[in-house]
Amino acid sequence: MMDKLRVAMNKMLMITTSVLTVVLVLGALWQVFSRYVLNAPSTFTEELLRFVLIWVAMLGASYAFGTNQHLAIVFLRNKLKGRRQQVVRMINDLLVICFAAVILVKGGYDISISTMTQVSPILKIPMGYVYTILPISGVIIIIYQILNIKDWIGNIKKT
Amino acid sequence: QEGGNETAPMNEGNNENDAGNGESGAQSFKLTLAHNLSEEHPVHLGLVKFTELVEERTNGEIKFDIFANGVLGDEREVLEQVQAGGVAITKVSAASLENFASQYAVFSLPYVFMDRDHFYRSMESEAVRELYQATKEQGFIGLTYYDSGARSFYTVDTPIMHPDDLKGLKIRVMDSPTQIELVEILGGAPTPMPYGEIYTDLQQGVVDGAESNVTVLTTGGHGEVAKAFSFNEHTRIPDIVVISSDVWDELSTEQQEILLQAAAESTEYHKEIWNEALEVAQKEAEEMGVEFYYPDPKPFREAVQPMLEKYRQDPQINTLMEAIEALQ
Amino acid sequence: MEAALQVGLLLFVSFFILLFIGVPIPVSIGIASLLAALLVLPIDIVLFTAAQKMVGGINSFALLAVIFFILSGSIMNNGGIALRLVNLAKLISGRLPGSLAHTNVVGNMLFGSISGSAVASAAAIGSIMAPLQAKEGYNKAYSAAVNIASAPVGLLIPPSGVFILYSLVSGGTSISALFMAGYIPGFLMGIAVMIVAYYIAKKENYPVSPRVSFKEAMKIILDAIPSLLLIVIVIGGIVAGIFTATEGAAVAVLYSFILSLIYRSLRLRDIPKILRETIVMTGIVLFLVGASSIMSWVMTIAGIPAALSNAILAISDNYFVVMFIMTVVLLIIGTFMDLTPAVLIFTPIFLPIAVQLGIDPVHFGVLMVFNLGIGIMTPPVGSCLFIGCSVGRVSIEEVIKPLLLFFITLIITLFLVTYIPQISLFIPRLLGLI
Ligand code: NA
Numbered sequence: 001m002m003d004k005l006r007v008a009m010n011k012m013l014m015i016t017t018s019v020l021t022v023v024l025v026l027g028a029l030w031q032v033f034s035r036y037v038l039n040a041p042s043t044f045t046e047e048l049l050r051f052v053l054i055w056v057a058m059l060g061a062s063y064a065f066g067t068n069q070h071l072a073i074v075f076l077r078n079k080l081k082g083r084r085q086q087v088v089r090m091i092n093d094l095l096v097i098c099f100a101a102v103i104l105v106k107g108g109y110d111i112s113i114s115t116m117t118q119v120s121p122i123l124k125i126p127m128g129y130v131y132t133i134l135p136i137s138g139v140i141i142i143i144y145q146i147l148n149i150k151d152w153i154g155n156i157k158k159t
Numbered sequence: 160q161e162g163g164n165e166t167a168p169m170n171e172g173n174n175e176n177d178a179g180n181g182e183s184g185a186q187s188f189k190l191t192l193a194h195n196l197s198e199e200h201p202v203h204l205g206l207v208k209f210t211e212l213v214e215e216r217t218n219g220e221i222k223f224d225i226f227a228n229g230v231l232g233d234e235r236e237v238l239e240q241v242q243a244g245g246v247a248i249t250k251v252s253a254a255s256l257e258n259f260a261s262q263y264a265v266f267s268l269p270y271v272f273m274d275r276d277h278f279y280r281s282m283e284s285e286a287v288r289e290l291y292q293a294t295k296e297q298g299f300i301g302l303t304y305y306d307s308g309a310r311s312f313y314t315v316d317t318p319i320m321h322p323d324d325l326k327g328l329k330i331r332v333m334d335s336p337t338q339i340e341l342v343e344i345l346g347g348a349p350t351p352m353p354y355g356e357i358y359t360d361l362q363q364g365v366v367d368g369a370e371s372n373v374t375v376l377t378t379g380g381h382g383e384v385a386k387a388f389s390f391n392e393h394t395r396i397p398d399i400v401v402i403s404s405d406v407w408d409e410l411s412t413e414q415q416e417i418l419l420q421a422a423a424e425s426t427e428y429h430k431e432i433w434n435e436a437l438e439v440a441q442k443e444a445e446e447m448g449v450e451f452y453y454p455d456p457k458p459f460r461e462a463v464q465p466m467l468e469k470y471r472q473d474p475q476i477n478t479l480m481e482a483i484e485a486l487q
Numbered sequence: 488m489e490a491a492l493q494v495g496l497l498l499f500v501s502f503f504i505l506l507f508i509g510v511p512i513p514v515s516i517g518i519a520s521l522l523a524a525l526l527v528l529p530i531d532i533v534l535f536t537a538a539q540k541m542v543g544g545i546n547s548f549a550l551l552a553v554i555f556f557i558l559s560g561s562i563m564n565n566g567g568i569a570l571r572l573v574n575l576a577k578l579i580s581g582r583l584p585g586s587l588a589h590t591n592v593v594g595n596m597l598f599g600s601i602s603g604s605a606v607a608s609a610a611a612i613g614s615i616m617a618p619l620q621a622k623e624g625y626n627k628a629y630s631a632a633v634n635i636a637s638a639p640v641g642l643l644i645p646p647s648g649v650f651i652l653y654s655l656v657s658g659g660t661s662i663s664a665l666f667m668a669g670y671i672p673g674f675l676m677g678i679a680v681m682i683v684a685y686y687i688a689k690k691e692n693y694p695v696s697p698r699v700s701f702k703e704a705m706k707i708i709l710d711a712i713p714s715l716l717l718i719v720i721v722i723g724g725i726v727a728g729i730f731t732a733t734e735g736a737a738v739a740v741l742y743s744f745i746l747s748l749i750y751r752s753l754r755l756r757d758i759p760k761i762l763r764e765t766i767v768m769t770g771i772v773l774f775l776v777g778a779s780s781i782m783s784w785v786m787t788i789a790g791i792p793a794a795l796s797n798a799i800l801a802i803s804d805n806y807f808v809v810m811f812i813m814t815v816v817l818l819i820i821g822t823f824m825d826l827t828p829a830v831l832i833f834t835p836i837f838l839p840i841a842v843q844l845g846i847d848p849v850h851f852g853v854l855m856v857f858n859l860g861i862g863i864m865t866p867p868v869g870s871c872l873f874i875g876c877s878v879g880r881v882s883i884e885e886v887i888k889p890l891l892l893f894f895i896t897l898i899i900t901l902f903l904v905t906y907i908p909q910i911s912l913f914i915p916r917l918l919g920l921i
């Protein structure tokens with residue numbers, strides 16, 4: 001069940017971000033083409049691409065939490081033995097959850113709500129929509145972390 | 160009601176409750192003031208004047224922490240912090256305020272003001288004072304305005320004497336639909352770009368020109384790469400000094416009066432040093448080799464009429480424009 | 488001043504504790520910043536602003552270049568382009584003793600001048616060179632060391648993703664000027680590695696590659712031209728004003744994509760994997776950028792950079808002494824921290840000091856990247872070291888000894904670049920960029 005959830009989340013994140021990444025490349029190329037070749041500079045791409053990049057980055061970062069790929073200094077932790085290492089590891093995982101919960105979910109929710117009546121200059125979309133990626137990625141990170149904790153505790157029990 | 164405003168009552172941290180100092184019975188505050196210009200800029204000097212007057216007249220009940228140079232974020236970000244109550248006061252371009260209350264778009268429309276005096280009269284009118292309250296529910300209100308000069312076109316080497324001269328030229332504009340429309344209706348190709356890229360983009364020919372007031376030639380260094388500045392004076396977009404609604408409501412009526420009076424006086428002070436700065440900038444730019452041109456504004460004014468008509472469809476904008484016209 | 492001290496202490500002490508117990512770096516930055524900010528501001532405002540800074544840090548058009556450079560690097564990494572560059576590098580360095588080692592260095596320089604990532608370079612060039620060198624009897628650890636020591640040249644030789652990050656955190660230093668400033672120091676870095684390689688090759692009697700015929704040479708050059716054209720298109724396009732540095736990075740993606748399809752080194756079914764790698768790397772880097780902007784906000788409200796710069800300048804305001812201290816501190820930081828977080832965290836702290844001493848921000852950017860570029864080849868944390876060892880099939884312990892001599896030479900070169908600003912500033916001044 002849990003594995004299925006992880007696989008489904010991985011797949012959904014990758015499909016979404018891959019499409020958005022293609023949008024980024026094509027959008028930037030369109031910006032050059034419209035200005036240099038058509039002499040009619042695109043006016044919406046600059047803002048659109050910035051917003052899309054924020055979404056790609058936050059979703060990509062969430063995925064990287066799921067696959068444990070974020071940069072960390074683990075050589076000292078790896079020197080610890082047995083139970084001690086497990087305790088430190090648990091503290092680590094809980095701190096990640098704490099970070100996601102307070103900054104991304106709580107702070108992100110507050111700012112999304114507060115900026116719903118403010119529109120972006122060019123596209124005129126509420127800025128709150130741009131900020132919504134914070135609580136969304138916060139929740140995704142928390143789910144991934146819980147799955148990660150379950151996985152490594154399961155592995156310890158097996159051995 | 161906006162959650163972000165609710166979550167940050169003023170007296171929790173941004174101010175220091177100072178019971179011993181309360182002879183008048185009013186609360187004491189330490190207010191954060193932030194903006195994104197340098198400490199030499201007339202806006203900074205104007206704001207400092209404002210804080211000095213307030214501190215003096217409240218006998219130190221209200222004190223300020225000033226953050227210049229955009230260290231707390233860009234204009235929009237600091238304004239969001241004002242909404243949340245983390246920052247008490249900031250200055251924003253009226254162009255950014257369009258995104259909070261659409262009536263502010265009036266100030267971004269071309270040739271709304273006949274000249275500088277008409278602009279001053281309008282900004283100090285009852286209509287604009289009412290406008291300052293339009294964003295109260297969104298967490299901030301206006302206190303006063305600072306003159307930000309008349310914006311004109313400047314290019315690498317082409318003088319813009321007539322709208323036809325803009326044909327085929329790529330002109331950098333701010334992120335604003337009205338500025339894009341303005342350049343379009345005059346026949347140019349509007350190109351939104353981050354401010355920081357203008358210098359290299361002019362130098363390397365990514366764009367042919369941009370639009371701003373003369374200080375951009377010196378403080379922004381654009382005079383090194385753009386040699387033709389044409390005073391067609393299409394817009395006068397003021398800066399608005401705003402205060403967080405939460406902070407405002409915490410103040411006593413007396414303190415509010417002091418703030419408004421000090422703000423108005425700082426505007427007068429700012430006018431003086433700003434107009435001096437414009438003269439100095441133009442002189443320095445001339446020494447850099449920039450040529451200045453003085454086109455007849457009439458053909459420009461005529462060319463933008465359809466755009467003005469379109470915006471007048473909005474009754475709120477129309478009312479404000481009529482009030483401004485009445486002051487001509 | 489007192490607030491700065493308290494906040495600063497809490498910030499750095501908690502940051503380093505979290506860092507060393509293995510908390511992911513962006514999370515360490517975020518939590519330490521929260522704790523420190525709570526000393527001076529109420530929690531609602533701290534969380535609101537932290538969330539805002541997270542997005543605000545990423546909300547920049549220039550940062551698009553980061554994802555584009557990673558994407559184009561990943562496409563080039565799939566063979567094709569790298570192989571043709573290695574052949575050209577062989578031709579350039581052919582008659583030097585220990586030819587293949589020099590080929591590796593020149594290969595990294597060529598790859599670096601079309602790609603913005605050192606790790607992509609170490610992987611692409613190293614994986615082609617390692618088997619070739621093994622066949623000619625080169626010591627495996629030595630070959631890997633050469634690759635590891637020369638891959639970071641691509642950070643200095645433009646295009647370079649890390650210069651774009653530096654430009655942002657330094658408050659808008661011109662990207663074009665930084666790019667042009669990187670050329671000579673990048674070449675010097677390569678040459679420094681080649682000098683050591685030459686010395687060792689002489690000692691170990693490593694072979695000289697056979698002379699190639701004129702016809703063969705022409706074929707190799709013609710073959711490499713489409714790949715080299717990328718330099719002309721990207722750097723030329725930026726300098727000629729056809730597009731901005733960011734847009735140039737997107738053009739590089741398109742061009743390397745088409746080229747790889749033509750070379751048949753890229754199949755359409757590889758694309759999902761390339762996209763996944765790119766998105767994860769981008770997420771990692773930009774999440775760090777967001778978290779770092781929380782930290783610089785906290786440092787700003789507490790006045791830490793000013794307090795720190797006063798403290799250091801109180802020790803000495805001598806240009807040579809202060810630069811020496813900063814260089815050594817950065818070298819130490821580089822041993823345990825990766826390039827990106829180090830640039831993001833330490834630029835706002837050190838740059839104001841350097842500027843007070845009259846150092847050009849462009850020059851300082853080159854110093855940061857050169858210095859921390861050495862850091863990515865050292866244990867315990869070094870992305871270039873790890874990749875280099877894995878493609879060279881050697882352990883980290885084996886590679887340390889041969890790497891040491893390169894390391895020392897590069898530090899000497901770093902001091903040269905530090906104290907002779909003209910090395911960095913000559914080209915940008917020539918082009919009138921600064
Ligand atoms: Na490079």
Ligand code: NA
Pocket residue numbers: 821822823824861862863864865866867868869
């Ligand atoms: Na290292």
